[in-house]
Amino acid sequence: MPDITSLDNHTRDGESITNVYSSSFPESSLQDVSGPDAIPGHPLGVKPSGNALLAEENLRAAIGTFKSLPDELISMLLESLDGPSLLRIGQTCKAFYAFTRAEDLWKALFIGSPPTSFTWKGTWRSTYLNIPPSKAAILDCSSLYSDALHRPFYCAHISLDPYVKNIPARNQIARLSNLSPEEFQDKWSDKPFILTEPVKEWPVYRKWTIDSLLSQHAETVFRAEAVDWPFKTYVEYMKNNSDESPLYLFDRAFVPKMGLKVGQPDEEPEAAYWPPPCFGEDFFSVLGNERPDRQWVIIGPERSGSTFHKDPNATSAWNAVIRGSKYWIMFPSSSKLPPPPGVYVSDDQSEVTSPLSIAEWLLGFHAEARRTSGCIEGICGEGEILHVPSGWWHLVVNIEPAIAITQNFIPRTHLTAALDFLSNKADQISGFRKDVQNPYERFVSNMRETHPELLEQALAELRKKTEGKKRKWDEIVHGKTEQDGDGDASGAGGFSFGFGDDGSDVEVP
Structure with a gap:
């Protein structure tokens, strides 16, 4: 067993940190996998807090005065420390070493002061400290019992199968081959549904894969939540991470970045894709270049996705899966209905609070949600497109690595809802450029002309x-x-x- 004070020694050299590590346990020695869907053991051996009831030893006793604090509060205090301070306090005892290994601490540090250049090394800590994976120390902390440390790891490894399969027939999202604009307006504009055919006509459906995008756009910088990375870096992250909530590439400027042309094929022969005719009507188009953000490319690994939300500005949306598949669970919005289980909304609906990760919501609330009135679910597969009506709550998670394109729009049947939102919820309007003053008046003026x-x-x-x-x-x-x-x-x-x-x-x- 090495001297713990010898671990994580470091020196700052400009923007980099050089570390000397020794490893007392191989990375796999503390894993305990008994089946294909079993949760592996925590890499440091940390166990849920309930196991402490029968334990003869608890490493928490070594943290002195801090042992009177809840684990969650200790984690919050550590959030205020910089990298060197985390390393130093992690050298004091095994318990603090485990607390300071929490990935969210290092993710926040990385995002707060990203290195000018780096190589993704499998974890936020190793990447921030520039540690080769083979040099990451693994201490035996199997006598530490903490839900705060164990639960994020557990949530990062649960199987999605129990939640995305065996959908009750009453909950199934309707599946159609295609729709005309008239059928959409008359019967379907307020209902979620999946179309199985239109996307298969798109050139991007035939051409796009992760590898093909990597060959053409390796150096193109895309937005992935709070970071802007070259696509090759994001793919490295996508293929090798154990985050509870993996970063989701969600870029609104992908069309110019990738040099794409978008439009109906009879008007734009070189179009990469186009909205299906039933989604073609979009009254925000009257704003021209002043319209809010409307189109995004979405790429992410298995388990990445979006927690419950409504689309912005009372718009509807479509989401087309180019590669992979996505699980959706959705609820209508109404003053007569509560928000989805586990979601809490302020009186003006400007603040939405829900569990921190999709996995945690699935663990705690999915069974109740599936029994809740109005719940609908479905899997949107490769080459399919899903409609999200204005005002509907929805959670979406990638069942496998996926590429998708999404676009927001205002159809005729939801024009009143958009006017209501722009007029009465000005503080919640999003996506407009800063120089666009009073979007409601701009929209009404342009609609009056057209x-x-x-x-x-x-x-x-x-x-x-x-x-x-x-x-x-x-x-x-x-x-x-x-x-x-x-x-x-x-x-x-x-x-x-x-x-x-x-x-x-x-x-x-």
């Missing part, structure tokens, strides 16, 4: 909705209104939540 009749219809619906909110508020506060009764307000029923069943979906102010 689609005056549709605009007036939508504004009339919006006024009716606003009046409905006021009327319902008056009913709550004052009881029956004069118009609804015999003019005698003295006999009103007082405070009431009896909204009736008019099919409307309005929020009480």
Whole structure:
């Protein structure tokens, strides 16, 4: 057993850190795999906290005064330290060594001050410290019991199969071969569905793979959440990481970066892809270059994805899978329905709080969600495209490494919802350039020039909705209104939540 104080010695040389490591355990010695879907043992041997009840030894006793603090608080305190400080405190005892090995600590340091050049080495810690994987020390911390340390590792290795298979028939997302614009507008604009044929006509469907993109765009820099990496670096990360929530490449500027042409093939013969005709109507197009962000390329490894959210600015969206497959679970949004299980929303819906990772939500809430009214699920496979209606909650996770293209749009049936959002939730508007002042007025002005009749219809619906909110508020506060009764307000029923069943979906102010 090496002297723990000899581990992680380092010196700063400009922007790099040079480390000398010794290893007392091979990387695989603490693994315990008993089946194809079994969770491997924690690389340091850390166990869930419940195991401490029968343990004869607990390494936590060695951290002195800190042992009175919850593990979560210790982790929060360590977040305030820089790299050298984490290394020094990690040298004091095995328990602190395990706490300072938490990947989220090193990921935050890397993102906060990324090296000018680096090679991905399998973990955020090794990459930040520039440690060859073979030199990463593994100490036996098998007498340390901590959910805070064990659970992220556990969540990073759970099998997705129990959650994405055996979808109840009542929950299945509808699957169609194709839709006409008229069919979409009449029957499907408010429903999620999967189309199985249109994407297979796209040139990118025939040409794009990870390897083909790598051969053409290895040095192209793409946005992957909080980092901007050359594609070759992201592919190295994609193929070799153990993050609980793997980075998701999600780039809004991929079309110019990749030199792509987009448009209907009869108008743009060299188009790489085009929206299916049923999604062709998009009223944000009246803003031209002032429109908000609308199209993204999405690439990620298995387990990467997006936790529950609604699409921005009350838009609808389509998501086309070029390679791989994605699992979707979705819920309608309504003032009469709560958000999905495990999701908590502020009164104005501007703040959404949910578990930190997709895996943690699956572990804790998926079974309840599957039984919840309105839940629908499905797998969008290679060459298929999924419709996300405006306002629907959705979580999506890659079942395997995947490439996808997504685009947001405003169809005719959701024009009123978009006007309502832009007018009444200005603080939640996103995706516009900073120089675009008052998006609502810009949008209304341009719509009045290009689609005056549709605009007036939508504004009339919006006024009716606003009046409905006021009327319902008056009913709550004052009881029956004069118009609804015999003019005698003295006999009103007082405070009431009896909204009736008019099919409307309005929020009480």
